[in-house]
Amino acid sequence: MSDELPSPKKRRPFWRKRVRRSTAPGSHTPVLLAEVLAALNPQPGHVIADCTLGFAGHATELLRRIAPDGLLIATDLDAANLEPAREKLDAIGGLFTLHHANFAGLPALLASEGVQQVDGVLADLGMSSMQVDDQHRGFSFMRDGPLDMRMDRSRGRTAAEWLQVLTHEELTTCFRDWGDEPHAEAIAAAIVRQRAVQPIERTQQLRALIESAAPVRIDRTPGAPPERKQRLAPVARVFQALRILTNRELANLQHLLRLLPTILKPGGVAAIISFHSGEDRLVKAAFRAGLRSGVYATISDTPIRPTFAERTANPRARSAKLRWACRALEETSGTM
Numbered sequence: 001m002s003d004e005l006p007s008p009k010k011r012r013p014f015w016r017k018r019v020r021r022s023t024a025p026g027s028h029t030p031v032l033l034a035e036v037l038a039a040l041n042p043q044p045g046h047v048i049a050d051c052t053l054g055f056a057g058h059a060t061e062l063l064r065r066i067a068p069d070g071l072l073i074a075t076d077l078d079a080a081n082l083e084p085a086r087e088k089l090d091a092i093g094g095l096f097t098l099h100h101a102n103f104a105g106l107p108a109l110l111a112s113e114g115v116q117q118v119d120g121v122l123a124d125l126g127m128s129s130m131q132v133d134d135q136h137r138g139f140s141f142m143r144d145g146p147l148d149m150r151m152d153r154s155r156g157r158t159a160a161e162w163l164q165v166l167t168h169e170e171l172t173t174c175f176r177d178w179g180d181e182p183h184a185e186a187i188a189a190a191i192v193r194q195r196a197v198q199p200i201e202r203t204q205q206l207r208a209l210i211e212s213a214a215p216v217r218i219d220r221t222p223g224a225p226p227e228r229k230q231r232l233a234p235v236a237r238v239f240q241a242l243r244i245l246t247n248r249e250l251a252n253l254q255h256l257l258r259l260l261p262t263i264l265k266p267g268g269v270a271a272i273i274s275f276h277s278g279e280d281r282l283v284k285a286a287f288r289a290g291l292r293s294g295v296y297a298t299i300s301d302t303p304i305r306p307t308f309a310e311r312t313a314n315p316r317a318r319s320a321k322l323r324w325a326c327r328a329l330e331e332t333s334g335t336m
């Protein structure tokens with residue numbers, strides 16, 4: 001046996017570790033699952049609303065715990081998610097109903113099921129791994145595809161259409177406010193110039209435009225994050241902003257936050273996972289206001305983050321933040 005130690009040069013630096021970027025069928029991992037279950041504490045007989053069904057990662061575990069006589073009511077804007085999710089939930093048994101609907105319309109949807117209030121509400125915001133991995137949906141800047149980005153493909157403007165109609169100022173505001181992009185104005189100007197010549201309809205067209213408009217500083221000091229990541233940053237931020245705009249994500253979340261006190265039973269819990277600072281700010285503000293007014297008895301004081309192990313195993317969990325709020329049994333008059 002050789003006692004030669006492996007040469008350090010041959011070892012891959014930690015950031016170059018091969019990470020699976022696309023989701024293999026059936027291998028979807030729900031984010032912060034243990035933490036969501038701890039917050040919602042689902043029990044047999046409970047009625048739970050999963051606002052963002054996706055690939056039923058959380059829904060499967062919720063249904064398992066509330067079966068046999070509990071009821072899971074789940075919604076998703078993306079009709080393509082419903083059938084794969086139904087197959088997974090059928091395998092668990094128990095009672096569930098799935099709806100192709102916006103969670104902003106939850107009260108009407110609950111009423112259609114004969115339900116007024118629920119024991120738990122989960123919203124795991126943003127896009128699902130199936131949406132990112134399908135290049136024909138236009139969510140990913142990694143591969144070429146049509147700039148669609150709609151979660152609900154049955155209605156609304158596509159991202160390409162938004163790029164055609166917004167003014168320079170509106171594009172700048174979108175990239176700055178929802179993408180935190182420092183070069184928002186330059187990128188918006190490049191879009192306005194380009195669309196006068198030819199519409200921007202493909203993901204790679206937009207990516208090339210952003211890369212040419214946003215000068216990128218590459219930090220070469222030892223220990224600095226990988227250069228590639230820095231090169232991608234403006235592209236990632238603009239794509240995120242455009243997705244938030246296309247799907248009215250912040251407006252939908254604000255609507256849900258306003259509804260929660262009316263659709264939660266006394267003692268019921270809402271758990272919200274966000275991936276963007278703008279979303280987290282809205283959730284934090286709404287939960288704190290509810291605590292002050294006495295609508296909520298307790299809320300998570302700080303956001304719950306994925307463990308190091310989860311972040312390493314599932315890179316998509318990296319920016320996730322979970323907050324929860326428990327509705328008061330009796331509302332006291334608060335200080336709002």
Ligand SMILES: C[S@@+](CC[C@H](N)C(=O)[O-])C[C@H]1O[C@@H](n2cnc3c(N)ncnc32)[C@H](O)[C@@H]1O
Pocket residue numbers: 028029030031051052053054055056057058059075076077078081101102103104124125126127128129151252
């Ligand atoms: C992060 S994924 C959810 C993943 C899911 N928790 C799981 O474990 O499989 C978010 C999902 O929410 C859906 N979605 C986003 N906004 C929505 C809204 N306003 N109403 C209903 N569904 C929405 C998206 O289409 C997407 O499928």
